[in-house]
Amino acid sequence: MLAAGCTLPGFDRGGDNNRRGPASTAGAPDWKPCPDIPRKLVGRGAANMRYDCATIAVPGDWNATTGKATGDGSNLEIALLRVRSSKQQNRIGSLLINPGGPGGSGIDSAVYLSFGPSFGGLPDDVTRRFDIIGFDPRGVSRSSPVKCISDADLDSTFGYEPDPESQASFDGLVALNRRIGETCGDRYGERLRLFSTEQAARDMDAIRTAVGDEKLNYLGFSYGTLLGATYAQLFPRNVRALVLDGAVDPRQDLIAGSESQAKGFERAFDNFTNWCARTPRDCPIAPDARAAVTEALDKAQASPVRGEGGREATAGWVFYAVISSLYTESGWEKLAAAIESLRGGNPKGVFDLADAYAERDAEGHYTNLFDANLAVNCADDESRPGVDRIRALQSQWRTKYPLFGAPLAVGMLSCEFWPAQRDPYPTGAAVGAPPIVVVGTTGDPATPYEQTAKLADMLGVGRVLTWEGEGHTAYPQTRCITDAVDAYLVDLKVPAEGERCPAR
Template identity: 40%
Template sequence: MTARHRLTATGGAVLALALTLAGCTSSGEGEGEGETAAAGSTTEAPAEPEAQLIDWTDCDSEIDPIIAGRPGSERDLTFSCGTTTVPVSYDDPEGGTLQLFLVRASLNGQTYPIGSLFVNPGGPGQSAADAAIQAALTLPEAIVNQFDIVGLDPRGSGLSTPVECISDEQKDELFAADPRVIDAAAQDALFSEIEEVAAGCSDEYQEALGAFNTVDAARDMDLVRQSLGDDQLNYLGYSYGTTLGSTYAELFPEQVRAMVLDGAVDPNATEQEAAEAQAQGFEAAYDAFAANCLSLISGCPLGPDPRAFLGELLTQAAAAPIPSSREGETRQATPGLILGGVRSALYQPSAWPQLAQSLAAARNGDAAGILTLADTYTGRNDDGTYSNVVDANLAVNCADTDEEFSASDVQALAADWNARYPLFGADAALSLYTCSAWEAPRTPLPERDAAGSPPILVIGTQGDPVTPVSGAVDLAEELENGVLLTWQGSGHTAYPKTECVTAAVNAYLIDLAVPQDGLTCPA
């Protein structure tokens, strides 16, 4: 089962921390109320409920052991964990509350502090609290020296009243399924599984399932900004985080101080156009991986034709799933899990060596490496449980759109795209049925020109397989004061991977020095 943005990972390589932070969460009456209150907000002028106090707890003792030994852990950081409440529905602010969770990382002895920098890693569904911890370690010291790094888990994600309605067993089954199926019987079975998942989530949350949407998450962010005491918002969003950020800018243009949108999701693309662009992007990324592998002095472990190698491996796994040497692992690698591992590694060129070795090992009968990559992508833990990233990904994606596709339309697209994008095409087409089966109120994303905002920096990467650079071009054009920066590199998102991009972003965030629109940074 897939979603529109396919569990997009952060450009900052989020830690995948399991933040079971003792003492950092509280049960709060709002958590229970959120399951039954009515949802479904409009995109008109937002309501103005009062910002609530944040209940802060010192959580150094929980986070320090997790980050010990990691690059950047020598920084003199203080971590605080907090909870606050927001309305379930901004159309009915008195109708119940949701509890939100956030992490704030502060460098002791900051010089000329500016305020908070909100970070969001994307998804939707990824934990911004995890991202803030990682960002405090890896963002340039000039940024951490002048901003507190804040990660607010969006409603339904991480520890912010997480939406949880898909069982671990269902996730195992869906991710193991062959995503390239084009025969009608197999597709009908997949559609039935998707409908079962959708019905289960609807039964669990009723109308409140629609509360997990981007428009209301943006409104939440403004309340938390006020609670932190910041006059305006500083924001760094990756991938889906560009959708959340641009939605905030549309609703609250005058409250933006600085906003960086890296790896932009195209605001103008239809669901079908976005799905096809991503299939095409991942096909191109696999070809780039293959070319890199063939250029290795030591030789490519996949032989002279890495694409043919992968095709043969998928055929092998379809006939006899491949076992794993990983201790305690009972699963075997199916075509679905292999392609999940491939997709995971294609996000960043730094993972390409691991991908090559993992595919070669799988061909020799050991799928441990490729399963590890797949689990990184889906949020599966070593004990077989999953984070709620999949649940949140579907809930938010489907709440954000009112587009629907019939089964017959999806089947026709799957056949067409399978021929044109043989690794990822059918899967991308079948993903379009997911939200058609979803049973929840919808709050479609507004058009986003953010009229009245200050300059907003939009970054695109030429070789981005997840959010093609055309999305950044379109978003920068859509925004009244959008400024486009293009990196001629590869992988998902750009900051702070290269000196040119880093210098431009740092100057913008710190001094509001806006780079020239259309600036291109070399790979």
């Protein structure tokens, strides 16, 4: 499985922006109170916030319609959640949210962001001026979800040897990916191509018109930057303000994107190990954290520790615990503690980290995050490197990126056996769009900082805002970033060219 936040390649369609015309005007949403959603997610709703839910119907295939949802059974349902503050005043419009993935739930993210700055949520300046609209993109969670990977196959995928060196082990991973592709193809057939990023971007314009906004305001994280960039190319004149945080370079191909992630995670892991060496009181696996993690992976491969219910902490689960911990700087202490506990025969910390990443519950059931992740990535991806090429890169990247190179190489097997036609997204300028803020974090593992300027340059109207921090995405983690983004969203004040924000 490729790490969430990665993307797969597209190609330049000649810059024919908005070539199929605007999306249809969906009927006004029939909003109904839904306080049960925040209660289920976090136990309560945020103070002074109201939660309402609705669905809109969109064409299953925007390329095959006149831009209107039909009654022939081909529509898809897009689930929406609106958060509105009781202190709202001088309303600007709606702010559409996408958390990335692909496969992440925008509804869940809107709930979390509604809790305000004290809990890592959106600033009051934003919630007072906008309705916050979370949506689950097509195929995700509550929006005509795609579900075709069994819990057993997901357990096998995440638990599999991260770097299958022997031919037999590598062939086993090939067979697992082939089976997943065939199962999803049998269940959905050619409908799998409809879960592409471009189709989802057209859904976003239907949401914009449905909620009554003349122009779109959008906050996209990680993969959400690719989704937002696609929207900007298709509907440049429908943009008011777009914030793209954790930028993806849409022009990189599958191999380049996977190697970029390997390099990004390796750099983030080095930052973690340096932190361990500097702060040994907070890092029980200091002074050599890399050696401790490598040893944990080797031991898990040879003799995995058994946890509650006999579940084995294989090298795959240890590896995904490492991946999970690098998404936030606060995860570093958890990783160090988990590896130290694993040394003592307790794998709970490893499972907690890995399960949070995989969205696996205590009973071993998964959400459809990675079903949707696979469906979107494979619909977007036109390239197939081939099994032999992937095998060769596994060996090469093992040397260049010792911990992450080989796993990211074999991760490219995921789409190798995908049966459906592909629908690559456009990769050109957003001609006619206003300035778009593209935020990058220098220590980002999943969407490495080098991609930030590339996305801004491709769009032609991008303005880079840099956070010299750690982890995946920046807003609204620090005052400097928060102030700059808020000024742009509220007052359309574009950050200064080359503006940088310190880590603290």
